[in-house]
Amino acid sequence: MYDYLIVGAGLFGAVFAREATQRGKTCLVIDRRDHVAGNIYTKEIEGIAVHVYGAHIFHTSDREVWEYVNRFAEFNNYVNAPVAVYRDELYNLPFNMNTFSKMWGIRTPAEAKAIIEAQIRELNIGEPKNLEEQALKLVGRDVYEKLIRGYTEKQWGRDCKDLPAFIIKRLPLRFRYDNNYFNDRYQGIPVEGYTKLVEKLLEGSEVRLNTDYADLVKNQPQIARKTVYTGMIDAFFDFCYGPLEYRSVRFETEVLEEENHQGNAVVNYTEREIPYTRIIEHKHFTFGTQEKTVISREYPAEWKPGVEPYYPVNNEKNNALYEKYRALAQTRKDVLFGGRLGMYRYFDMDKVIRAALDVCAEEFR
Numbered sequence: 001m002y003d004y005l006i007v008g009a010g011l012f013g014a015v016f017a018r019e020a021t022q023r024g025k026t027c028l029v030i031d032r033r034d035h036v037a038g039n040i041y042t043k044e045i046e047g048i049a050v051h052v053y054g055a056h057i058f059h060t061s062d063r064e065v066w067e068y069v070n071r072f073a074e075f076n077n078y079v080n081a082p083v084a085v086y087r088d089e090l091y092n093l094p095f096n097m098n099t100f101s102k103m104w105g106i107r108t109p110a111e112a113k114a115i116i117e118a119q120i121r122e123l124n125i126g127e128p129k130n131l132e133e134q135a136l137k138l139v140g141r142d143v144y145e146k147l148i149r150g151y152t153e154k155q156w157g158r159d160c161k162d163l164p165a166f167i168i169k170r171l172p173l174r175f176r177y178d179n180n181y182f183n184d185r186y187q188g189i190p191v192e193g194y195t196k197l198v199e200k201l202l203e204g205s206e207v208r209l210n211t212d213y214a215d216l217v218k219n220q221p222q223i224a225r226k227t228v229y230t231g232m233i234d235a236f237f238d239f240c241y242g243p244l245e246y247r248s249v250r251f252e253t254e255v256l257e258e259e260n261h262q263g264n265a266v267v268n269y270t271e272r273e274i275p276y277t278r279i280i281e282h283k284h285f286t287f288g289t290q291e292k293t294v295i296s297r298e299y300p301a302e303w304k305p306g307v308e309p310y311y312p313v314n315n316e317k318n319n320a321l322y323e324k325y326r327a328l329a330q331t332r333k334d335v336l337f338g339g340r341l342g343m344y345r346y347f348d349m350d351k352v353i354r355a356a357l358d359v360c361a362e363e364f365r
């Protein structure tokens, strides 16, 4: 009998496993996929670490979390600075002075502010009733039409007028010439890929891949004293209150016979007519100089059984439903729930690690 059965070899499960084994506990980590690392899995293609389940850029302001990941992997100094393509126009993201200067041919923050404020005033929007009104009220017409509308509608699969305002609570406008997408203190990409980082965390645990949780516990219900479950919480309880919604993503990955395809790791396509939201050129995350390059086009999709869930859809309806599952989960003293799917939260990687360390602090008090 193991001390812990950890379901899911992603970041939450791996951090928990590391903390447990360090305290002398025995862990069995299972995953139904044929690899560890969950959705941060990276795979070598043409000598390039390919982010198989979408681009992952590590960023945090949590110093303890930053020091923690640096114990298990070396990070480079990559800074995310995506570019957005709208028809034949190209803009820097996030919305900053480079964006505004290109859009309106202006130079100073005062000029940019004057244009944005005039556009907002002209629209005369009261209390925003949907995402479109909320965005327009925050950034004005030009930025909304060119850089937000199409992208958001593709990502969520519905019209901005049918999306709730609270999804875009705060769209930062930056009145400096600064293309760093994140505001965090620390940022980088593991030089040898995320899979290595997770493998390091899992040292000392037993790992079984291609292993389904339900099958395992059906045959061996006594396999562990306690379970750490990082899969979909609604699935764990057989969808007894009904299904939670998730968004999924589909990737088309291609090897190209050229050294440098788009000159940047992330290029967003913000017009609605182009079906994908972005193209990732993986080598640029690690400043690669290989002869070939690998790109992935990202197509958002509704989640349905049989495809991978990526994003919890944290609207009011789903959050209320999740609360019911959470209450049920609290009656199960033998199971801990963690990660994006177990906690139904749109966590970034640093928040996953923080959540895992907090759960461990409680568990190993």
Ligand code: UDP
Binding pocket: 084, 093, 147, 148, 149, 151, 152, 155, 268, 270
């Ligand atoms: N967004 C946008 N235009 C862009 C990029 C992002 O309007 O070019 C908005 C959009 O509403 C999206 C949100 O910002 O849902 C978050 O997007 P991001 O790509 O930062 O999130 P990720 O999918 O990488 O977690």
